[in-house]
């Protein structure tokens with residue numbers, strides 16, 4: 161039976177890939193690219209590929225009434241939404257379903273959940289797809305995954321995931337702000353876009369992203385990204401005049417600050 165590894169280009173799936181190679185298992189590594197992965201994850205993917213590890217990159221095609229989306233950002237922007245914690249519908253649409261669609265059935269799909277994540281184990285198999293959890297079966301923890309990667313002489317990747325993922329701590333948001341201000345701006349614009357529609361929606365669970373952007377939008381270095389997102393994307397189509405006015409004022413003050 162064909163075997164696939166659903167590769168997230170993070171610690172666990174990289175360690176699992178190395179173990180499978182050591183065990184001479186025939187399998188294909190498949191990485192579903194949300195288009196919003198952290199830049200370090202894309203760099204690590206290149207790093208692995210340059211070292212001869214074959215990883216197939218899939219670009220999802222998520223069909224919705226509004227259109228077909230090949231990245232998470234456009235998908236959420238189109239309906240003024242954001243990824244919501246505990247729902248994970250983005251993971252299903254942009255990670256799980258594209259892999260399920262790609263694989264040739266019948267097959268086994270291996271997932272890199274470690275022993276400490278055993279509660280997240282997917283219990284339902286598809287008709288022709290059996291999900292396997294080799295790290296859980298071997299009782300391998302995340303710390304051991306790090307050791308496995310080091311023992312193979314490779315650099316250890318960062319935690320995989322999207323730069324706009326709501327499952328991030330304040331520390332990782334701050335790291336994004338400092339290392340990739342353009343992406344932080346894009347995430348903030350997405351959050352604002354959603355908040356203006358419905359209150360209570362936040363990417364950062366400790367408040368909202370502007371609270372960790374001390375100098376505010378106008379004082380922030382990543383102007384170009386904010387400009388690209390807010391000015392070119394945001395349609396001024398809110399039906400309620402007060403919201404529309406607030407949005408226009410924000411854009412005006414932003415443009416003035418840019419002069």
Ligand code: SF4
Pocket residue numbers: 194243248250251254255320321322324325326327
């Ligand atoms: S990493 Fe986060 S934002 Fe990205 S698909 Fe998964 S839950 Fe959604």
